[in-house]
Amino acid sequence: MDHIPILRMGDFLLVTIQVDMHDQLAMTLQDDLSTKISEISAKGVLIDISALDIVDSFIGRMIGMISGLSRIMDAQTVVVGMQPAVAITLVELGLTLSGVSTALDVERGMRLLRESVQSQ
Amino acid sequence: MSILQQTTIDAIRNGEAPLLASWISNLEQGGALRDSRISKEEVSVQAKDFLRLLVAASATGDAADLAKSEWADSRQFLESLSRSRALQGFDSHHTAYFIFSLKRPLFDLLRSTYEHDPQVLTSELWAISELLDTLGMHTIRAFQKSREDVIMRQQEELLELSTPVVKLWDGVLALPMIGTLDSQRTQVVMESLLQRIVETGSEIAIIDITGVPTVDTLVAQHLLKTVTAIRLMGADCIISGIRPQIAQTIVHLGLDLGGIVTKANLADALALALKRSGLSVVKAG
Amino acid sequence: MITDKSGTCPIRSEQDVVLSRQLVRRIAQQHGLRLVDQTKLVTAVSELARNAVIYGKGGDMDWSVIDSGARTGVRLVFRDNGPGIPDIKQAMTDGWTSGSGLGLGLAGAKRLVDEFELQSAPGEGTRITIIKWN
Numbered sequence: 001m002d003h004i005p006i007l008r009m010g011d012f013l014l015v016t017i018q019v020d021m022h023d024q025l026a027m028t029l030q031d032d033l034s035t036k037i038s039e040i041s042a043k044g045v046l047i048d049i050s051a052l053d054i055v056d057s058f059i060g061r062m063i064g065m066i067s068g069l070s071r072i073m074d075a076q077t078v079v080v081g082m083q084p085a086v087a088i089t090l091v092e093l094g095l096t097l098s099g100v101s102t103a104l105d106v107e108r109g110m111r112l113l114r115e116s117v118q119s120q
Numbered sequence: 121m122s123i124l125q126q127t128t129i130d131a132i133r134n135g136e137a138p139l140l141a142s143w144i145s146n147l148e149q150g151g152a153l154r155d156s157r158i159s160k161e162e163v164s165v166q167a168k169d170f171l172r173l174l175v176a177a178s179a180t181g182d183a184a185d186l187a188k189s190e191w192a193d194s195r196q197f198l199e200s201l202s203r204s205r206a207l208q209g210f211d212s213h214h215t216a217y218f219i220f221s222l223k224r225p226l227f228d229l230l231r232s233t234y235e236h237d238p239q240v241l242t243s244e245l246w247a248i249s250e251l252l253d254t255l256g257m258h259t260i261r262a263f264q265k266s267r268e269d270v271i272m273r274q275q276e277e278l279l280e281l282s283t284p285v286v287k288l289w290d291g292v293l294a295l296p297m298i299g300t301l302d303s304q305r306t307q308v309v310m311e312s313l314l315q316r317i318v319e320t321g322s323e324i325a326i327i328d329i330t331g332v333p334t335v336d337t338l339v340a341q342h343l344l345k346t347v348t349a350i351r352l353m354g355a356d357c358i359i360s361g362i363r364p365q366i367a368q369t370i371v372h373l374g375l376d377l378g379g380i381v382t383k384a385n386l387a388d389a390l391a392l393a394l395k396r397s398g399l400s401v402v403k404a405g
Numbered sequence: 406m407i408t409d410k411s412g413t414c415p416i417r418s419e420q421d422v423v424l425s426r427q428l429v430r431r432i433a434q435q436h437g438l439r440l441v442d443q444t445k446l447v448t449a450v451s452e453l454a455r456n457a458v459i460y461g462k463g464g465d466m467d468w469s470v471i472d473s474g475a476r477t478g479v480r481l482v483f484r485d486n487g488p489g490i491p492d493i494k495q496a497m498t499d500g501w502t503s504g505s506g507l508g509l510g511l512a513g514a515k516r517l518v519d520e521f522e523l524q525s526a527p528g529e530g531t532r533i534t535i536i537k538w539n
Contacts, residue, residue, distance in 0.1 A: 020426075022419040054426070054444055056451035057510045080354060084314035085444035087349035092445060093513040102354035104321055109354075192408035268475055269437060311441060 004029045006036050011043040012113055013075075014106065017059070018051040026062045033066060037073045044113035045070045048106055050081025060095055067100045076116055078102065080109040124178045124251075128244050131233040132175050132226070136168075142225035143167055152217055157208050166201060166218075173197055178251070198255060199262040206266035215263045219256040223249065276308055283309045285316040292393045293322045294386065298331035301339045310346040314353065323355045324393040328386045330361030337373055347380050356396075358382070360389035407431055411469035416483070418463075422454040425466050429481065436470055436477045437539040445517040446479060446537040452510040453483045453533055461485025461531055471536070478519070478538040486530040493525060 002025060007014040013036055015029065033045065047063060049055065067077040078101045082090075090097070103109035132139065144164055147153055153160050173194045198219075205215045226248050234241035283305075286294045295313050317325055327343065329335070335343070347357040360383040362370075370377065383389040394401065407428075414425050429450045433443040450466075457464035464485025471478045490496050497512050511533075515521040518535040525531035 020423045022423075053430075054448045054451060056448050056455070057513070058451070058455060082353045084311060084318060084349070084353065085441045087314065087352045088311070088345070088441050089444050089448050089517065090352055091345045091348045092516050093448070093510075094516070095513075097352065102352060104318065104323065104354045108321075108323070189409050196408055265475075265477075307441075 002028075003032060006032055008036075008040060008042075009046075009110065011040070011117070012046060012110065013037065013040075013042050013044070014046045014048065016048040016051070021059060021062065026058070029062075030065055030069060034069055034073065037070060037075050042070075042073075042075050043117045044076045044078065046106060046109045046113065047077065047079045048081050048109075049079060049086075050083070050105070052086065053083060055082070055086050055090060057093075057095075060090075060097065063097065063100060071099075076101065076113055078109040078112050080104065080106055124247050125240065125244060126179075127233065127240075128230065128248075129175055129179055131229055132171070135229050136171060139225050139229060140164070140167055140171065142228070143171075143222050146221040146224060147218070150217060150221060152214060152221070155210075155214075157210070163218075167222075170194070170197060170201075171222075174251075174255075194255065195258060198259045202259050202262035203266040206263050206270065212260050212263045216256045216260050219252055219259055223252055226252075279305055279308045283312075285313050287320060287322070288326070288390055289394065289397070289399075291320075291322045291397055292324045292326065292390070293317060293320065294326040294328060294390075296328045296331065296386070301332055301335065303338045303342065306339050306342040310342060310349075313346065314349060317350065317353065317355050324358065324396060325350055325355060326358045326360055326386065326389045326393060328360045328389065329366065330363075330385065332361075332366070333363075335366050335369055340370060340373060340375055344375060344377070344380075356381075358389045358392060360384065360386050407435060411467070414466045414468065416454045416457045416464050416466050416485075418458065422451065422458060425454045426451050429468065429479065432468060432470065433479055433537070436479060438479070438537065439539070442537060442539065446535075449514040449517040449535060449537075450481065452514045453481075453535070456510070457483050457485045457487075457531075461487035463487075464531075473538070476538045478536050480534065480536045483533045483535075484530065489527045489529050489531055490523075490525040491527050493523060497523070 002019075004015060004017065004019075004025065007016075013033065015033070019025075021029075036042065037045070045066065047066065049059075052059070063077075063079060070077045079097065080103045082102060101112060103112050144153075144160070144167060147163060147167075148160075153163060177191050177194050201218070202215050227245060230241060230244050230248065234244065283295065283297060286296065288294045293313070293316055295309070297309070313325060313327070316322070327346070329343075343359070347359070350357045358381045362382055362384075381392070383392060391401075414428055415421055416425055426447050430443060430447050433446050438446065454466060457466075462485065464483060464487070467482040467484070469480045471480050497515070511523070514535070518537045520534070520536040522534040523531070524533075
């Protein structure tokens with residue numbers, strides 16, 4: 001069974017979605033993440049979707065779940081690297097990704113997370 | 121519509137060399153080879169390739185249905201031939217002439233092959249004629265399409281040039297829009313703004329519509345969608361230069377600017393953008 | 406380079422959903438759809454194909470490239486022999502939000518394409534036709 005690698009960067013976790021996700025993989029990722037967040041008392045999760053050329057309702061749901069899961073464990077979620085065509089399509093779909101912060105890239109996403117942790 | 125007889129196919133295969141020679145000479149006589157844009161060698165090679173494809177496809181395919189996969193190679197060959205001719209600036213006559221000038225040599229070949237069988241000769245002549253006509257029409261269609269693609273691409277490039285995205289400062293882009301906006305132009309321009317945001321890693325984009333006299337529903341919606349998309353990507357947007365008339369249109373249409381910051385003019389928008397970036401302008405000296 | 410102008414793709418599993426997305430992406434690219442239009446179409450394919458697998462118990466996607474004078478379009482038909490949609494009106498107004506009840510995404514998919522046609526009834530399976538022009 002594959003696992004999507006989760007990188008640790010200080011108090012934050014970084015997940016890069018590169019492959020086509022399917023149900024099993026998404027479930028595994030959510031399990032792995034909750035374990036890891038708890039393990040290191042992570043303050044934030046960065047989801048890098050710069051490799052995704054489409055984001056459908058499945059991925060959208062997964063992002064929403066990860067965000068909810070993190071929040072319950074007192075961590076923030078930031079989604080980074082959304083491609084322009086994907087953003088335009090999501091707007092057309094009417095998807096808001098509410099409750100999820102976004103940033104242009106990993107660096108800015110980390111900055112966002114750090115700032116929000118500091119302000120707590 | 122009929123498939124070519126095996127005898128015909130064999131005759132074409134065996135008589136390839138004289139057939140090609142006759143075809144090329146026809147093209148030459150028609151003036152197709154006088155053009156310096158294409159050499160006799162190139163045309164000869166293309167003619168040979170095409171004849172081989174024709175024979176291969178005729179052996180299996182029904183002349184009636186060009187969409188079938190047996191004709192895929194021939195179709196592709198003609199499409200790329202048309203495209204390259206279109207790009208080189210030839211007209212559609214030249215491109216179709218390439219196909220049609222193969223008729224006479226083929227008819228001559230058929231006449232000698234079936235000289236003792238007028239009935240078969242007639243049906244084969246008909247089959248070949250139909251086949252070449254269909255292929256010729258396909259060539260013309262492909263040529264038109266290529267020309268249209270070129271025009272469309274040129275139009276898009278013009279659109280992008282006429283509305284450049286400007287970098288005002290590190291992390292601050294501006295898109296000054298001028299003139300009446302139509303749906304298509306707005307879309308193309310907005311997409312290039314989003315692209316530039318990603319390329320430059322700019323977190324603030326200022327869309328200035330001082331130079332836009334009026335805005336209709338569609339355009340207003342595109343603007344709003346663009347701002348939403350920008351925020352979804354992780355950047356932010358300021359709209360500046362909204363004239364009273366446009367403000368009225370927006371209210372009238374019941375559009376919700378939902379949290380989008382607007383400023384009276386580009387200068388104010390820039391000031392806000394700099395402030396948000398943690399920068400301040402200080403007088404020197 | 407896909408030289409055929411039409412074909413059929415089975416949609417029975419998750420892998421098929423991925424394959425159908427990739428196929429449509431290639432076709433759309435080859436026939437001159439702009440990047441944003443390709444993305445919209447492929448996203449619609451993802452929604453509809455997944456529906457066929459999950460709700461339709463597996464189905465097929467017929468694809469074809471169509472010509473309308475100056476424009477070229479990609480036409481896709483998603484068909485399955487599943488239970489069918491009991492309340493089409495409701496299915497079409499369902500919002501596309503992460504975690505929505507039915508999650509059919511039909512209304513959303515409709516907004517992503519130029520033409521959308523839905524035929525379905527309980528016990529009669531479902532047939533959805535979409536067209537995106539270049």
